[in-house]
Amino acid sequence: MKRKYAVSAFIGVCLMLFNHLVSAQDSTQILTLADAITRASSNNKSVQLAGIDEQIAQSNYKQTDAIFLPQVGVSYTAMSTNNPLNAFGFKLQQKSITQADFNPDLLNHPSGTPDFSTQLSVQQPLLNLDMLYMRKGAAKQSELYQFKTKRTKEYVTYEVQKAYLQLQLAYDAVKVLQEAAQTAHAMYQLTNNYFNQGLVQKSDVLNAQVHESMVTTNLANAKSNIRNASDYLSFLMGVPAGLVYMIADKNIDDIIVADTAIKVPDARADFMAMKTAIEASNLMIKSSKMSYLPKLNAFGNYQLNDSRMFGFGANAYLAGIQLSWNIFNGNRTKNTIVTKTLERNKLEQQLAQQKDQSQLELNKTNRDLQDARFQIEQQHAAIQQATEALRILQNRYEQGLVKTTDVLMAETQLAQQKLGLAQAQFNYQSTKAYIQFLTATTH
Numbered sequence: 001m002k003r004k005y006a007v008s009a010f011i012g013v014c015l016m017l018f019n020h021l022v023s024a025q026d027s028t029q030i031l032t033l034a035d036a037i038t039r040a041s042s043n044n045k046s047v048q049l050a051g052i053d054e055q056i057a058q059s060n061y062k063q064t065d066a067i068f069l070p071q072v073g074v075s076y077t078a079m080s081t082n083n084p085l086n087a088f089g090f091k092l093q094q095k096s097i098t099q100a101d102f103n104p105d106l107l108n109h110p111s112g113t114p115d116f117s118t119q120l121s122v123q124q125p126l127l128n129l130d131m132l133y134m135r136k137g138a139a140k141q142s143e144l145y146q147f148k149t150k151r152t153k154e155y156v157t158y159e160v161q162k163a164y165l166q167l168q169l170a171y172d173a174v175k176v177l178q179e180a181a182q183t184a185h186a187m188y189q190l191t192n193n194y195f196n197q198g199l200v201q202k203s204d205v206l207n208a209q210v211h212e213s214m215v216t217t218n219l220a221n222a223k224s225n226i227r228n229a230s231d232y233l234s235f236l237m238g239v240p241a242g243l244v245y246m247i248a249d250k251n252i253d254d255i256i257v258a259d260t261a262i263k264v265p266d267a268r269a270d271f272m273a274m275k276t277a278i279e280a281s282n283l284m285i286k287s288s289k290m291s292y293l294p295k296l297n298a299f300g301n302y303q304l305n306d307s308r309m310f311g312f313g314a315n316a317y318l319a320g321i322q323l324s325w326n327i328f329n330g331n332r333t334k335n336t337i338v339t340k341t342l343e344r345n346k347l348e349q350q351l352a353q354q355k356d357q358s359q360l361e362l363n364k365t366n367r368d369l370q371d372a373r374f375q376i377e378q379q380h381a382a383i384q385q386a387t388e389a390l391r392i393l394q395n396r397y398e399q400g401l402v403k404t405t406d407v408l409m410a411e412t413q414l415a416q417q418k419l420g421l422a423q424a425q426f427n428y429q430s431t432k433a434y435i436q437f438l439t440a441t442t443h
Contacts, residue, residue, distance in 0.1 A: 029246065046152055046155075060138055087113035094307055117303060130290040170228075184212040262366065268439075291326070297322050299321075303315065375424040379421035
């Protein structure tokens with residue numbers, strides 16, 4: 001007896017542990033659409049990558065600060081030579097020339113002469129018009145990536161809305177199929193009782209059993225779709241998969257606000273990004289043209305020379321202003337301007353094409369929205385008709401006036417109409433979300 005009790009206790013503990021593991025794997029979490037969008041806007045990998053591109057563009061812009069700031073360098077050089085010219089020059093730099101150094105034999109055949117030089121050099125840009133326009137172009141590039149980041153967030157928001165609607169569709173399908181499973185099971189039991197009473201044939205029982213099995217299989221698939229939609233939401237929000245989310249917003253229509261505008265706005269983020277790219281190209285063209293003009297820069301250095309290592313005996317400085325003008329560089333600048341102009345023209349054509357394509361897409365989506373609204377109305381009417389038809393057939397079946405297959409077909413038809421309504425509502429809401437994505441502006 002004790003042994004049986006111990007075995008039962010062991011089995012009970014194992015069942016508790018198994019139930020705990022299953023509940024941990026199937027843990028659920030209530031999720032609102034607003035919370036999903038907020039988390040995705042911060043943690044989504046695509047948004048984070050767009051933010052990094054924006055930071056890179058900003059860093060490239062900061063590199064152009066060099067056109068205003070000086071460049072300073074320090075060097076320490078140790079040399080030795082017996083070259084007559086360099087040897088005499090070393091002594092001049094060291095300010096150590098004596099009368100004996102003018103001896104022709106020493107001038108023509110100097111011994112190894114060392115020089116240890118410490119030099120501080122400074123270069124200060126003064127006027128470089130080509131670099132000024134290049135800096136403005138880099139600023140436009142930084143602005144361009146800000147628009148790209150915004151458009152990426154808008155796309156991720158649309159994807160979250162669509163995934164959330166898919167999750168709702170999966171829950172609606174589970175609800176419909178659970179009701180259908182109960183109806184199918186009741187139909188199977190009723191048919192089996194009739195068979196036991198000799199009122200129907202064995203084939204009727206088998207048909208009812210197959211129908212119940214089919215509904216059960218579809219229900220299992222619908223439950224898997226809940227997990228699939230939950231995993232995709234987790235991916236969009238940048239969190240590990242495994243949680244099963246529960247819908248918190250029963251009326252998503254109040255959350256997804258769609259603008260049924262008939263024209264795509266010019267201030268859409270991706271359009272603004274391309275406009276900014278065109279402006280940046282214009283600035284780079286101007287930069288290339290300005291490279292024809294002279295450049296004005298200042299320079300200077302302070303130098304210490306000595307014949308001893310780490311000696312700092314003689315000092316001297318050199319300062320000046322340089323005006324340079326690159327008159328001809330083999331037509332490189334000319335051809336560069338032509339290339340950049342063609343690239344700018346290509347961007348303009350791409351922008352016009354993208355606007356036309358987006359307008360076509362918006363026109364189609366507006367028509368899809370009207371079709372989805374009409375489909376919802378039709379599905380409501382079809383559900384009422386299918387429900388009434390099933391009720392009539394069930395009554396006639398109980399009286400032995402119709403076949404089992406007629407009732408099974410009516411049950412299947414009602415479930416299909418309910419699933420069709422859930423699908424139509426999904427199509428309507430996701431179409432509104434897409435219109436919102438197509439007509440989003442930067443304001």
